[in-house]
Amino acid sequence: MAVVLVGTLDTKGEEFAFARDVIEAQGVDVHVVDVGVLGAPEFEPDTTAAEAAAAAGTTLDALREGGDRGEAMTAMGEGAAAVVTDLYESGALSGVLGLGGSGNTSIATTAMRALPVGVPKVMVSTMASGDTEPYVGSTDIAMLYSVADIEGLNQLSRRVISNAALATVGMVSNEADVTVEDRPTVAVTMFGVTTPCVQAAREYLEDAGYETIVFHATGTGGRAMEGLIRQGVVDGVLDVTTTEWADELVGGVLAAGPERLDAAGETGVPQVVSTGALDMVNFGPRESVPEEFEGRRFHVHNPQVTLMRTTPAECAELGEIVATKLNAATGPTALVLPLGGVSMLDVEGEDFYDPEADAALFDALREHLDPSVELIEVDTDINDEAFARTAAEQLDEYMRAAGVGP
Structure with missing residues (x-):
């Protein structure tokens, strides 16, 4: 059992020596990795900066x-x-602790993001009170705001650093008794406006013997799922909510990047995909919406979230993108279309009801989808129990046929 410290010992040596001593006083080994470039380290590390550079x-x-x-x-x-x-991989790391400003935060969290989910990762940072997404990404890094700059030891920095060090010791020393059931795992994507669908699908899948992991389709959620698929954590994917592609195309705030919808296809994992919430692009408060979109149809979800309806032209492009992604899949793949609406807001009487836009989306998917992708059309909206069951049953069939079912 050992905690690895990652830091610039040429500029933060005093602070790292203090963290090392706190951890070692608890009977836990420490391995120090120096990543300082400017000068000589203030104490001898276990892995030198030269070795890190190499x-x-x-x-x-x-x-x-x-x-x-x-x-x-x-x-x-x-x-x-x-x-x-x-x-x-050699068994010499149980957790990681970093300390620093923007520079060492960038370096240390890059290292942390390379480790699997579940490995304790703690970052004390001057950047932790702002936008932490560039540092945390889609991993389980715990960031602790340093309050003052990490420059020398004082009554404040000693307390914050010792708290972080002891928290890391607690994580690596006290493994929770978490029972892991030997069940095939299904990744599912959800948004607030597709919740009833996901709840019904989860109930069916779990009754059938699967474990489900639900990812909130907020950009980081989609990236996290794609990463875990590549790591082999999941056995099947029920990608009900592909809304992140609307943000990627139009310029919303919850995009997951151009690789969204790639991982399952590339790894051959069975997948059933739908068009959940492709009727909307996400922004922050209403006043934050770019001027170029004035005149569009909006729905204020709450004071911090504003939704914008996708147009028929955007929907047609989204259909082509999704079809192209699914056509490249190497494993069993189905696309299930909810002809009655793709979200809670896309049904008659609600703000985003737009049969023309939905038709553009569905027509583009039909036009561009290869015969290798199974196309299933359901004459309900996405949140109808019949739709959820159809999608879940199709995935169950694929997974059992592939030998990864219960």
């Missing part, structure tokens, strides 16, 4: 001579990621 395919001298801080931080992040991955 793990990134470069040298410390080259980084210093290059004089490019951004390039150096990128390289040391890659090197630290390679080092901690090797330590984890």
Whole structure:
């Protein structure tokens, strides 16, 4: 059992030595990885900065001579990621702790993101009170705001650093008795406006003997799911809610990136996909919506979330994108269309009811989908129990046929 410290010992050596001592006082081993580029470390690390640089395919001298801080931080992040991955795979890493400002936060969290979900990861950072998405990404990093800058030891920094160190010790020393059932696992995507569908599908799948993991389709949720599919964590995918592609195409705030809908197809994992919430693009408060969209149809979901209806032209493009993604799949794949509406808001009497836009979406999917993808059309809206059951039954059939069912 060992906690790995990742930090710049040339500028934060005093603080890292303090964290090391707190952890070792609890009877836990420490392995220190130095990622400092500017100068000599204030104490001898277990993995030197030169070794971290070499793990990134470069040298410390080259980084210093290059004089490019951004390039150096990128390289040391890659090197630290390679080092901690090797330590984890050899059984020499139980958790990771980092301390720093924006620079070391970037380096240390790059290393943390390379580790599997479930490995304790704690980052004390001056950046933790702002937008942490660039650092956390879709992993389980716990970020603790340093309050003051991490520059020397004082009554405040000692308390914050010791709390973080003890929290990390607690995580690595007290593994919870979590019973892991030997059941095939299904990843499911959900948004508030597709919740009834997911709840009904989950009930069917769990009654059939599956474990389900539901991902909130908020950009990071989609990325997290794609990453776990690639890691082999899930055996099947019920991708009911593909709304993140609407944000990716139109410019909303919950995009999951252009690789969304790739992982299951590339790995051959059985998947059943639908068009959940492709009727909307997400923004923040109403006043934050870009001026270019004035005149569009909006729904204020709450003071922090504004939804914008996708147009027929956008829906047609979304249909082509989704079809292209599914056509590339190497495993069993079905597309299930809810002809009565793709969300709670896309039914008669609700704000986003738009048969023309839905028709553009469905027509584009029909036009571009290859025969290798099974097309199933259901004459209900997406939240009807009949639709949920159809999608869940199809995935169950695929998984049993592939030998990964219960």
